[in-house]
Amino acid sequence: MIRFSQVSKSYGGPKDALSAVTFHLEPGEIAFLTGHSGAGKSTLLKLILVMERATRGQLVIGGINLGKLPRRRIPHYRRGLGVVFQENRLLADRSVADNVALPLVVSGVPHRDVGRRVRAALDKVGLLWAERRLPEVLSGGEQQRVGIARAVVNKPAILLADEPTGNVDDAMASQIMDLFHQFSRHGVTVLIATHDLRQVSRFRPCRHLVLEGGRLLGDRVLAA
């Protein structure tokens, strides 16, 4: 589902941000990507999102070779991905429901279906009651769950998360991780970038990818 083959990314500096990274995630697999800040986690996610293009190597996501993906096809490609950001990136002037609806609206989903699917997604993260609120009145953990609802409302085959538990307490972090595991059990490929190694050890089985200085130093399957 996510296949990196000798992928490197250079920003023109003396050292590559990513250097010859190779790994492959199967559909429905859940993987944690760990490493210090600056190890290349964000760069790797940006490459999958085509916010950046790889300098060398081949990147095939969901059967699409990103090196050959023309610029105008990028929006359509991104609709097949769900993304959860560290700072949740909700739009402050829109209600929770409107935020969650955004991926549906940009894909041109008919109006009558939008409401139903938004409520289903909010229900899944336990925030149906907050539908009409503005994001700012919610706690950090709740906002992060709204972000997750937005990421999955389009029923993506791939879910990416960048430090999803970075700004929440432990109890909330566990809840959020539980959600990711649920999605993975439903066949979604989940890739979570985190520096929180405790989350990695809590859920088995899973993949654990370790980045260090732009290189993939570890790639192991943690058995149940």
Place this chain on the structure above:
Amino acid sequence: MKSLLLRHAQVLVAGLGRLCRHPLSSLLTLGGIGVALAVPLTLYVLVQNLSSVFGDFGDTPRMSIYVDRDAGERAAGLLADRLRDDTQVDRVTLIPRDQGLAQLFDLDALAPLRGRLVENPLPDVLEVMPIAGLDEGGYRELAARLARMDGVGDVQIDLAWVARLRAVTELVAVVVQVFWVLLLGGVAMVISNSVRLSLVTAREEIEVISLVGGSEAFIRRPFLYSGTLQGVIGALVAVVVAMGVHVLVAPALSRLMEAYLGMSTVSFASASTLANVVVASGSLGWLASWITVSRYLRQVLPR
């Protein structure tokens, strides 16, 4: 198709909402556009009025025919009748020599001479208004032909006046065109700037929409609408401003035209002209925002 229309309608309403959310800056933008466009519009109305009057009178040189003094008293009347039958003559007014002298003495400078002339030195005069629409050579030929008629002493034709008037109207018309170009350019810049500001404010929104798969067309659409709306509403403001100016200026203009040309109807720009202004301004708003948004998206969404 229906859902597409619905989406466009939603964006249009959202665009209006955006304008209403920042009333002061919207007001300044719309006011700026309005005042900028009111200038050429007012000038245009002025030129239109003047040239419509010139079209009636100004392009046609009057001719004065001095009747031969040896031709006898009834010659002037006979000549006038013959001229009235001429196909190239529109109107003829006879000014008998006594009346001419009386008019002369009405002038302050000549008043002291009244009663002191032994003999009236003036001839009978026929003021001839030729038909309109001949060129300069045509009027010259007509004057020459009239000069050869029996009983005609001399023909004077004032082509210089026509040339001067034409030159002035043409100059003003060019000035108006230049103003249109300059100020429409100004409108494009004002709208571009305002769209740019709202883009900067919406940067986070743009990035998020792009990351969840919004196409550039989707991102661009609300800004195109608000730019076009600003152009259209700005032009409507300009129409109102120009109407206000017109109401203030029309009486004075009317008096001027009455005094010089004997015409006093002053009209405002036609509905189709106003519609053209609104359409042009709206299109410019669309174009300016398209360019601005496209440039901005290339900056913030690097690939």
